[in-house]
Each structure stands twice: as C-alpha cells, then as structure tokens.
Amino acid sequence: MVQAIVAPRQMLVGAGSIARLGALLGQFGFSRPLVVTDRFMVSSGLVERCLAPLREAGMAPVVFHETVPDPTDTVIEAGVAVLRAGDYDVLLGFGGGSPMDTAKAMAILAAAPSGAKMRDFKVPVAADRGALPVICVPTTAGTGSEATRFTVITDTETDEKMLIAGLGALPLAAVVDHDLTFTLPRRITADTGIDSLTHALEAFVSQRANPVSDMYAREAMRLIGPNLRPVYADGGNAAAREAMMLGATLAGLAFSNASVALVHGMSRPIGAHFHVPHGLSNAMLLPAVTRFSLDAALPRYAEAARCMGCAAAGDADQVAGAKLLEELRALNTELEVPTPAAWGIEEARWNGLLPTMAAQAIASGSPGNNPRVPQAEQIMALYAESYRGA
Known part of the structure; x- marks a missing residue:
C-alpha cells in the first residue's frame, strides 16, 4: 500500500532555537511576516521572544493578537481582513494550539474567493490551498499543531468545532524550543x-x-x-x-x-x-x-x-x-x-x-x-x- 506522508519542510528543534527564527525566514526568502498570537502573549511580553530575532534580521513584523481559545470563524475572518489589507509573505503562528490553528485557518480562508466561510472547508473537504506559507512556533508541549495538516475552528453559528484538514494547514517550517515552555502553569x-x-x-x-x-x-x-x-x-x-x-x-x-x-x-x-x-x-x-x-x-x-x-x-x-x-x-x-x-x-x-x-x-x-x-x-x-x- 502506498502511504502519503506529510511533514514540515524544516524543523529547528532544541533549546535556544527561537533565536534562529529570523534566519529561518530569510532562508526561505521571507521578509514580511504577520505574527498571529494571542493577547496574553502580548501583555506578558512573551511575544518578544518571537519578535526580537525577526527585528534583528532586519524585518518589521506586524502582530495580529486577536486569537482566542478554541478559535472561531469570526476571528479567522478578522485575521484574513488584516492579512488582505497588508503586504505579507508569510504567516507566523506563535503560542499554543489556538494561535497556530488560527494562522493555518487564515491561510486557507485567504486563498478562497471572497465570501467563503470556514465551514466550507470542514472534513471531508480537502483544504489543500493556502494563500501564504505558515511557520509555527509552539509555546506549549501538547497540540503538535506545528507538525500537522489539521486545524480546528469553531463555527459560531452552530457551536460546532470543525475539523479542517489538508496541505493548506501543513506548516512549511517550525521552531520547537522547549525553553519557551518553562513559564507554563x-x-x-x-x-x-x-x-x-x-x-x-x-x-x-x-x-x-x-x-x-x-x-x-x-x-x-x-x-x-x-x-x-x-x-x-x-x-x-x-x-x-x-x-x-x-x-x-x-x-x-x-x-x-x-x-x-x-x-x-x-x-x-x-x-x-x-x-x-x-x-x-x-x-x-x-x-x-x-x-x-x-x-x-x-x-x-x-x-x-x-x-x-x-x-x-x-x-x-x-x-x-x-x-x-x-x-x-x-x-x-x-x-x-x-x-x-x-x-x-x-x-x-x-x-x-x-x-x-x-x-x-x-x-x-x-x-x-x-x-x-x-x-x-x-x-x-x-x-x-x-x-x-x-
């Protein structure tokens, strides 16, 4: 039987690997990242662990921090509006599973015609197209979203947590640095x-x-x-x-x-x-x-x-x-x-x-x-x- 195996193209794994984030983006030719994270990462200052190496590489990252736990289709739509209004070449999901899943869903929805909804992509639909590549940086040891072809988004009209699967949700690369997890409750x-x-x-x-x-x-x-x-x-x-x-x-x-x-x-x-x-x-x-x-x-x-x-x-x-x-x-x-x-x-x-x-x-x-x-x-x-x- 033929098995189709998927994985990110590159993964930086180990203590301190976050410092190489800017170099990683540069290696792929990216210079205009939209960082997708949540309010806690911003208010706590943890997002600077992500932004600093990008700035050191000469980039001017923009932050979308409206991600919520159990990310919703309305948040994805707001993120896509920000994405389409700017000039970005990569989405960077920084945080737990919710920011990473949000970044993935934004890439998928932004590739669709205007008026499309996240529910249009729930399984068994194959969500194989993304408007931009996604790079993930997990700050928890749990979801594995940095390595998967899945994202889970809640439909606010039906209260359904929708499983969305496809190559559009597969990160291009990931930075897996356990130093980012020491402050977890x-x-x-x-x-x-x-x-x-x-x-x-x-x-x-x-x-x-x-x-x-x-x-x-x-x-x-x-x-x-x-x-x-x-x-x-x-x-x-x-x-x-x-x-x-x-x-x-x-x-x-x-x-x-x-x-x-x-x-x-x-x-x-x-x-x-x-x-x-x-x-x-x-x-x-x-x-x-x-x-x-x-x-x-x-x-x-x-x-x-x-x-x-x-x-x-x-x-x-x-x-x-x-x-x-x-x-x-x-x-x-x-x-x-x-x-x-x-x-x-x-x-x-x-x-x-x-x-x-x-x-x-x-x-x-x-x-x-x-x-x-x-x-x-x-x-x-x-x-x-x-x-x-x-």
Missing part, C-alpha cells in the same frame, strides 16, 4: 501533556496507522510516558520539559499521518459547547474511551503500555492492557483532572446535549478511525460514563 502543562499523549496513543491504534506514523507514535509515548508526572511536579525540570516538547511534536507527526480517533471526535463538542480546554476534555474522556476500545486492538494498546513504561516487556497483552487502563485513571487522579461534573457543567445541560454532541463527533470523521467504531448511542453512553468518571 501546572494546569496547562498537564492538559497539553495529556493532549500529546492522546495524540500518540490514538495515532497508534487508529485504523489509518502505518509504519511511519507508528515510528513517530512509539517514540512519542516513550518520551511522554515517563516525563508527564515529573514535568507536572517540577516545571523547572529541563530534561522533562525537553522530552515533553519533542514528544508532543512527534505525536503531532504521528496523528497527522494516521489521524486521531474517538477521543478527539468526542472531545471537540465538549470544547465547543462548554469551553473546556481541549487537552482537559481529552483527559476527561481518555479512560472511558480506552476501556471501550481495548479489546478491539488489544495488541496495539498493550504495546502502547510498554512504550509508556506502565507495563513490562514480558507482560501478556491482557495484563499490559489492564495496566494501561490503570495508568490512565491514575494520571487523571495525580494530574488533578476534573470530571465534567467537577468542572461545573450542569448535568441537565450535559444530558440534553448528548444527541447533538454524538452527532457532531460522528460528523468529524474521527470516530471512524477508532479500533471499535461506535454508534451514536454508544457515544452518548460514553459521554454519560465520563460525566462523573469511573
């Missing part, structure tokens, strides 16, 4: 860390897995599994920060080439309707969905447990699979992941939206990649199970 460290673990695990068990995505996923799990607790306990642990950052990028490469599965399909509606951070909603669902899926791909889940270090090399698959479930529950406890109920979501509203969330999950296409493909009723049952946790 513990909650964001945990949520983005579980997000990256979910990316690797789902890519590995996906029905679209292939030898290349497997290679990325295995190494991502080997890096993330032993380092998630240490980095949560001590954000200044440089070795753990480095491992988590590299693991997140490898996990991004894995799921970009194999796709995610049921956890992500169910997670996006939670974010859209209840504004739960993406990594946190993944964590809320991961134990229940893994239990549901385990027997359909037991050898794969068992190998994942061994890669993560929660099962021994000699453990039988059934034993390793049980240890994986135990580990995912333990991680949620130790990393203080709340259930939807504990997070404050009203049970009546949660239950009332179950049919809508199940339909939106299925429409995303991700559940179809799961080892055990669920019906809508089974998805609703998993939402109900996850509401208060095991």
Whole structure:
C-alpha cells in the first residue's frame, strides 16, 4: 500500500532555537511576516521572544493578537481582513494550539474567493490551498499543531468545532524550543501533556496507522510516558520539559499521518459547547474511551503500555492492557483532572446535549478511525460514563 506522508519542510528543534527564527525566514526568502498570537502573549511580553530575532534580521513584523481559545470563524475572518489589507509573505503562528490553528485557518480562508466561510472547508473537504506559507512556533508541549495538516475552528453559528484538514494547514517550517515552555502553569502543562499523549496513543491504534506514523507514535509515548508526572511536579525540570516538547511534536507527526480517533471526535463538542480546554476534555474522556476500545486492538494498546513504561516487556497483552487502563485513571487522579461534573457543567445541560454532541463527533470523521467504531448511542453512553468518571 502506498502511504502519503506529510511533514514540515524544516524543523529547528532544541533549546535556544527561537533565536534562529529570523534566519529561518530569510532562508526561505521571507521578509514580511504577520505574527498571529494571542493577547496574553502580548501583555506578558512573551511575544518578544518571537519578535526580537525577526527585528534583528532586519524585518518589521506586524502582530495580529486577536486569537482566542478554541478559535472561531469570526476571528479567522478578522485575521484574513488584516492579512488582505497588508503586504505579507508569510504567516507566523506563535503560542499554543489556538494561535497556530488560527494562522493555518487564515491561510486557507485567504486563498478562497471572497465570501467563503470556514465551514466550507470542514472534513471531508480537502483544504489543500493556502494563500501564504505558515511557520509555527509552539509555546506549549501538547497540540503538535506545528507538525500537522489539521486545524480546528469553531463555527459560531452552530457551536460546532470543525475539523479542517489538508496541505493548506501543513506548516512549511517550525521552531520547537522547549525553553519557551518553562513559564507554563501546572494546569496547562498537564492538559497539553495529556493532549500529546492522546495524540500518540490514538495515532497508534487508529485504523489509518502505518509504519511511519507508528515510528513517530512509539517514540512519542516513550518520551511522554515517563516525563508527564515529573514535568507536572517540577516545571523547572529541563530534561522533562525537553522530552515533553519533542514528544508532543512527534505525536503531532504521528496523528497527522494516521489521524486521531474517538477521543478527539468526542472531545471537540465538549470544547465547543462548554469551553473546556481541549487537552482537559481529552483527559476527561481518555479512560472511558480506552476501556471501550481495548479489546478491539488489544495488541496495539498493550504495546502502547510498554512504550509508556506502565507495563513490562514480558507482560501478556491482557495484563499490559489492564495496566494501561490503570495508568490512565491514575494520571487523571495525580494530574488533578476534573470530571465534567467537577468542572461545573450542569448535568441537565450535559444530558440534553448528548444527541447533538454524538452527532457532531460522528460528523468529524474521527470516530471512524477508532479500533471499535461506535454508534451514536454508544457515544452518548460514553459521554454519560465520563460525566462523573469511573
């Protein structure tokens, strides 16, 4: 079988690599960047970590800082208006997954005729054209967006988190510098860390897995599994920060080439309707969905447990699979992941939206990649199970 493998053309990886950002743009012949970020990056001064090397290279970067968590189609439209009004040759996404996803979506929408909407590009449409190349600089170790052909945008008219996929969303290049993650709060460290673990695990068990995505996923799990607790306990642990950052990028490469599965399909509606951070909603669902899926791909889940270090090399698959479930529950406890109920979501509203969330999950296409493909009723049952946790 022929596999189409995608990845950024160049990635600068390692401590201090942000200092080479200006040189990277120059290498590709770019000199007029529009930096896409959020208000916190500007107010905190962190955006200067991005702007300084650009100015040192003789560039005059312009900043669009209207990105919001769970970026919306209206924000994308505002960004495209800024893009079209200026003279730019590259979009630079700086921050967590939201700024990077915003930059990608801006490139896709700006390439479309006037009047087009982001919903015109949701899967199964192939969003393969971008008006400008995108370069990404992640400041969290989690989303992997710096390495993927995906962006996720909320439709403000329907409250649907739309999965948009295609070469138009694939960054040309990325700078992966774990020095940018030392100031992350513990909650964001945990949520983005579980997000990256979910990316690797789902890519590995996906029905679209292939030898290349497997290679990325295995190494991502080997890096993330032993380092998630240490980095949560001590954000200044440089070795753990480095491992988590590299693991997140490898996990991004894995799921970009194999796709995610049921956890992500169910997670996006939670974010859209209840504004739960993406990594946190993944964590809320991961134990229940893994239990549901385990027997359909037991050898794969068992190998994942061994890669993560929660099962021994000699453990039988059934034993390793049980240890994986135990580990995912333990991680949620130790990393203080709340259930939807504990997070404050009203049970009546949660239950009332179950049919809508199940339909939106299925429409995303991700559940179809799961080892055990669920019906809508089974998805609703998993939402109900996850509401208060095991």
